Structures are given as C-alpha cells and as structure tokens.
Amino acid sequence: MINIPEDISPWLAIPVALLLICGSLITLVGTLGLLRLPHFYQRIHGPAISITFGAGSFLLASMLYFTVLQQRLVIHELLITAFVMLTAPVTAMLLMRTAVYRDLRNGRQSPDLKPATPLASGHATTAGANRPGLMEEQSDSNPE
Amino acid sequence: MTHRLMTHRLIARWLPSPLLSLALLVLWLMLNQTLEPAHLLLGSALAIAAPLLAAPLQPFKARIGKPAAILRLFSWALLEIIRSCFNVSRIILFSNANKLNSQFIKVPLDLNDPTGLAVLSCLINCTPGTVWVEILQDTHELSLHVFDLHDENWWIDTIKQRYESPLIAIFAREAS
Numbered sequence: 001m002i003n004i005p006e007d008i009s010p011w012l013a014i015p016v017a018l019l020l021i022c023g024s025l026i027t028l029v030g031t032l033g034l035l036r037l038p039h040f041y042q043r044i045h046g047p048a049i050s051i052t053f054g055a056g057s058f059l060l061a062s063m064l065y066f067t068v069l070q071q072r073l074v075i076h077e078l079l080i081t082a083f084v085m086l087t088a089p090v091t092a093m094l095l096m097r098t099a100v101y102r103d104l105r106n107g108r109q110s111p112d113l114k115p116a117t118p119l120a121s122g123h124a125t126t127a128g129a130n131r132p133g134l135m136e137e138q139s140d141s142n143p144e
Numbered sequence: 145m146t147h148r149l150m151t152h153r154l155i156a157r158w159l160p161s162p163l164l165s166l167a168l169l170v171l172w173l174m175l176n177q178t179l180e181p182a183h184l185l186l187g188s189a190l191a192i193a194a195p196l197l198a199a200p201l202q203p204f205k206a207r208i209g210k211p212a213a214i215l216r217l218f219s220w221a222l223l224e225i226i227r228s229c230f231n232v233s234r235i236i237l238f239s240n241a242n243k244l245n246s247q248f249i250k251v252p253l254d255l256n257d258p259t260g261l262a263v264l265s266c267l268i269n270c271t272p273g274t275v276w277v278e279i280l281q282d283t284h285e286l287s288l289h290v291f292d293l294h295d296e297n298w299w300i301d302t303i304k305q306r307y308e309s310p311l312i313a314i315f316a317r318e319a320s
Contacts, residue, residue: 026233033236042246045232045291048272053229076174089269089276096275096289 005069012068016061023057030054040099044092051088056081158192160199163208165191206259210313217310221267224306232272235292247293248277251286251300255308260315264307274299 026049033046059077066074159165172187173179208214235244255261265276273291280287290299 026229029233029236033232036236037241037244039246041289042241042244042291044275044289045273046236048270048275049229049232052225052270052272074177076177079171079174085266085270089266092269093265093276096277100277 008069012065016065019057019061019064023054023061026050026057027054041096044095044099048088048092051084055084158196161195161205164195168194204258206257206315208314209316210310213310213313217267217307217314220306221271225271228272228274232291239292244291245293247290247296249288249290249293249296249299250280251288251303253279253284253286253308254304255312255315256284257311257315260311264311267307268303 030047030050033049034043037043037046059081063074063077155162168191169184169187172190173183176183176187253261255264261279268274268276268288275289277287277289279285286303288299288303293299
C-alpha cells in the first residue's frame with residue numbers, strides 16, 4: 001500500500017492541490033451544465049469539460065505527486081488520458097446520433113434545432129432521406 | 145541482396161504493422177511501470193502476437209507520415225481544448241441558457257481517409273462545445289453541433305485549416 005508521508009514539501013503540495021481544486025471546480029461546472037441547460041443538445045456539451053480538463057488536471061496532479069514521492073517517473077496516467085480520449089468521443093457521437101435519429105423518427109424538431117433556420121431543416125431533410133444508412137456512411141466512405 | 149530481401153520478407157511476415165507493435169509494447173511497459181527484461185520480453189511477444197492474431201480481421205491499414213504535421217495538429221488541438229473548456233465553463237456559469245445560440249452547422253470536407261476522419265471526429269468531440277453528428281453522404285459534408293455559435297465561417301475555416309489540412313498531409317497516400 002501507499003504510505004502517506006507525514007510532511008510533504010510545499011513545493012509539491014501547492015501545485016498538486018491547485019491542480020486538484022482546479023479539476024474539481026471544472027468537474028462541478030460540467031455537472032452544473034448537465035443540470036442547468038434546457039435542451040439535450042446543449043446538455044451533451046456540459047460533461048465534455050469534465051472529461052477533458054477535469055480528468056486532465058486530476059491525472060496531472062497524480063503524475064506529479066507520485067513522481068516526486070516515489071522518486072521515479074510515474075507516467076502510466078497517460079494511458080488513462082489516451083483511453084479517455086479514444087472512448088469519450090465515441091460515446092458523445094453515439095448519444096448525439098441517437099438523439100438526432102429519435103427526433104427525426106418522431107418527426108419532431110427539438111426546440112434548439114431552430115426549425116426556422118434553413119441550416120437545421122436542411123440537415124434534418126438530408127439525414128432523413130438516407131435514414132436507413134444513418135449508421136453506415138463511415139464504411140461507405142471507404143475509398144477502396 | 146537475397147539476404148536483404150529475405151529480411152524484408154521476414155519483417156513483413158512477423159511485423160505487419162511496426163508502429164502498432166511498438167505502441168503495444170509501450171502500453172505493456174507503462175501498464176506494468178517497469179523496464180525489466182522479463183517484461184520487455186513478454187511485451188514484445190504481445191506486440192508481435194496481437195497484430196498477427198488480429199490480421200484475419202483485416203483492419204484498415206493507415207499510412208502515417210509527417211511528424212511535424214502531427215505535432216502541429218495536436219498542439220493546436222490541446223490549446224483549443226483548454227480554450228473551449230474555459231469558454232464553456234463561462235457560458236454555463238454566467239450566461240442565460242435561453243440566449244445560447246446552439247446550432248447545427250455544416251462543414252464541407254475534403255478528407256477521405258477513414259483513419260483521418262476517425263482522428264478528426266475524436267479531436268472534434270474532445271473539444272468541449274462541439275459534437276460531431278454525422279457525415280452527409282451525398283455532399284460529403286460534416287454535420288456538427290456547436291454549443292454557442294457566433295460565426296459559422298470561423299468554425300469552418302478553423303476546422304479546414306487547423307484540423308483537416310494537417311490530417312490530409314499526415315494520412316496522404318502515395319500515388320502508387
């Protein structure tokens with residue numbers, strides 16, 4: 001187990017504490033966004049800051065703390081960063097597409113699709129036209 | 145000469161994707177936090193075996209080049225992620241949510257490489273305030289949701305210049 005030392009040098013404690021506080025605040029703001037924003041398409045942006053900046057601060061603090069404390073380079077947190085950066089976007093994309101698909105299927109323009117603007121309605125019609133292929137264009141765009 | 149040819153064949157046979165193998169080895173060593181010879185050996189075995197076992201799946205092979213472009217792309221993306229983080233936080237904390245201009249925008253894309261598109265989608269979704277929706281098949285346009293849209297052309301220019309053009313350079317295929 002890791003022994004927590006009695007006294008940590010302030011040169012280590014201060015930056016680590018700052019990073020942890022910064023990460024916690026950002027995570028809190030991300031959660032607030034989830035709570036406060038009115039529409040799904042806006043709420044999806046809230047947790048993104050927790051994932052990037054919040055998690056980044058925590059991992060940086062962890063790397064700094066254990067590198068100094070154990071007198072060796074501790075960087076396996078970078079793996080967590082890499083995996084989060086690979087998986088979180090996929091989740092966001094799937095959620096987004098599910099929401100768009102659901103709204104199209106129900107023939108409903110969600111409030112912030114702003115049906116008056118040509119952009120949003122244009123998007124809706126084009127995506128609706130090839131609805132069965134909604135999940136497939138990645139493979140179809142293969143240039144081979 | 146035949147000796148060199150044989151070496152080439154041997155490498156092609158056992159290390160079909162050297163970069164992937166190297167990444168796996170580094171992953172293994174980082175997971176175990178060690179540089180011991182035993183782990184080096186085990187990691188190398190893993191790095192050789194995993195791509196060979198995955199070969200029947202016929203993964204799409206990407207060609208990666210231009211380290212300078214990679215560095216440019218990721219340093220810009222990192223700056224952009226940090227900047228967007230503060231923007232989104234500011235909006236969540238201090239703005240009236242009803243005045244937000246959340247919009248879908250369309251960005252015409254020239255990038256065709258599937259790996260390049262995958263990297264682009266990761267970077268765009270990692271950046272707070274933008275979420276990738278889909279690529280419209282008939283026009284090859286990227287549909288994107290922006291949290292608070294001020295200037296559509298700024299987004300289009302940024303994505304095309306800062307993200308797309310380095311990606312095209314990185315994943316460029318030889319004319320062969």
